[in-house]
């Protein structure tokens with residue numbers, strides 16, 4: 385079985401796992417305890433926070449550890465909007481966002497009475513400065529635009545968008561959950577106020593993430609209880625996972641160039657060969673400004689879910705987009721936002737590469753795909 389779905393999740397890096405292990409049994413203390421067991425755990429969490437802060441170029445007390453990327457997105461959006469309830473009311477985001485952002489924005493509209501405006505995206509699913517500038521008004525509280533898209537790989541111009549937000553005095557959040565594996569996540573260079581990260585997309589553990597919160601950004605805590613995480617997120621720290629998250633992020637930053645150099649030529653070979661050898665195929669997302677490990681396509685008159693099953697039977701693990709879409713016959717919101725008609729939109733395929741991908745994996749995939757597309761097309765008739 386060949387795994388080509390690194391945007392859904394990655395296997396944990398061995399040295400990350402090794403760093404985590406002592407905190408399950410030997411150093412199992414609660415960081416909030418006064419005694420030495422507690423102190424040891426507390427210093428592990430402090431050290432992890434410093435490691436994350438040094439990759440992000442921020443202060444350690446601007447990092448809030450969460451249970452993952454989804455929770456970080458929830459805290460950013462709901463926390464910031466509910467904190468500014470009386471002053472301003474609009475939230476701006478795009479239909480191409482991960483559901484952790486888009487569904488939270490919809491909930492803010494439906495249940496909390498905020499106003500939601502969807503930002504226009506271009507044909508590659510990119511949010512441009514013009515589309516943000518056009519949507520901003522005097523009563524806008526925040527904008528949330530993802531750094532890189534999980535389904536189509538498009539990288540948004542975050543520094544420019546954040547500068548536009550700042551010029552208009554609105555908060556800017558970015559979901560950098562996919563981006564952190566390959567792109568620079570320095571918050572000073574990006575100029576963002578809030579940024580979400582999730583460990584399992586860069587060879588860290590699942591179930592742990594972080595939210596960068598620029599000093600002075602007011603958030604309503606979304607888990608109330610103990611005073612952990614600067615009282616923004618109650619609950620005993622998940623020490624081994626926090627340690628693993630920080631180590632994985634540090635390695636991702638250190639090895640960014642090498643990891644990119646490994647996947648990018650393989651990714652380019654996939655894109656070139658697929659478009660050349662398969663009739664009625666199109667690349668989805670930005671051809672240039674896209675994640676280096678990410679190839680995504682639509683094929684006309686193909687049932688994407690059927691194709692995934694055929695690929696699985698042939699030994700390849702791919703995706704049609706977001707991992708959560710499996711079994712759903714509707715095209716994804718992201719593919720819909722690109723404006724494809726249903727005969728194209730239902731035939732989406734995402735191939736995402738990673739550290740263990742070899743040229744042989746790619747060759748074998750490229751040999752197997754065309755006949756499987758043909759088969760899926762015939763079954764679709």
Ligand SMILES: *Cc1c(COP(=O)(O)O)cnc(C)c1O
Nearest residue numbers: 452453454482484534561562582
């Ligand atoms: C995976 C993902 C999330 C969710 O992160 P979890 O850690 O799985 O909760 C959010 N946004 C994007 C862009 C993602 O790819």
